[in-house]
Amino acid sequence: MEHDDLGKTDQVSSSDESAHDHTALGWGGEIGGLILLALSIVFMIGGWQLGLGVPTRLGTGAFPFISGAILAVLAIVICIQERHGDGIAETPDWVAFSAICAALAIFALSAEVLGLIPAAFAAVFTASLPDRTLSILGKVILGTVVSLGCWAIFIEVLNLPFKPFAGF
Structure with missing residues (x-):
């Protein structure tokens, strides 16, 4: 007992x-x-x-x-x-959360300096770093597709005053 x-x-x-x-x-x-x-x-x-x-x-x-x-x-x-x-x-997945926060900060700090396309690429690439299922090449392709999509939508379609690249 x-x-x-x-x-x-x-x-x-x-x-x-x-x-x-x-x-x-x-x-x-x-x-x-x-x-x-x-x-x-x-x-x-x-x-x-x-x-x-x-x-x-x-x-x-x-x-x-x-x-x-x-x-x-x-x-x-x-x-x-x-x-x-x-x-x-x-x-919470603090690594992924940190990567997203870093990606937002990178975009905010580099959009005016580098231009929309490089800033969007850097942000997407940074945000995707914790994803182990996506290869480096996949992350580069994802960044390229998203940054070109941002250029098409924000610069070409909406005609917002973003520079695609610094100096252009």
């Missing part, structure tokens, strides 16, 4: 530990949401400084500002969902 009591005691402490683990993991989503919210504010401020333009002729800062506003709403939704969720969350 004592053995059964010990087994039950072990089970209780084991369930207490798992409840503690779930609580600790629950903060990962909120921390990620708050980091995304801070990043969205940076994009909105940067877009505002570049100039939003008017609805019939959007300025250079309209896209980063609108993207930042959408990201802010999504970040707030993430934080709310994490608090109202079941408390069981996956461990």
Whole structure:
């Protein structure tokens, strides 16, 4: 009988530990949401400084500002969902999250200096670095396709005042 009591005691402490683990993991989503919210504010401020333009002729800062506003709403939704969720969350992939943050920073810092195509390529390549299923050649192809797509959409179709390359 004592053995059964010990087994039950072990089970209780084991369930207490798992409840503690779930609580600790629950903060990962909120921390990620708050980091995304801070990043969205940076994009909105940067877009505002570049100039939003008017609805019939959007300025250079309209896209980063609108993207930042959408990201802010999504970040707030993430934080709310994490608090109202079941408390069981996956461990955040901080390497992938860091790569995405680095890609956004690279794009923000290099778009004006290098031009849209190299900045978009560098951002996509950086964001794809943690993906082990995609080869280096695949990452280069992905970066090339996305950067050419950005050129086609933002420069050719929308006629935004981006330079495709520095000096052009």
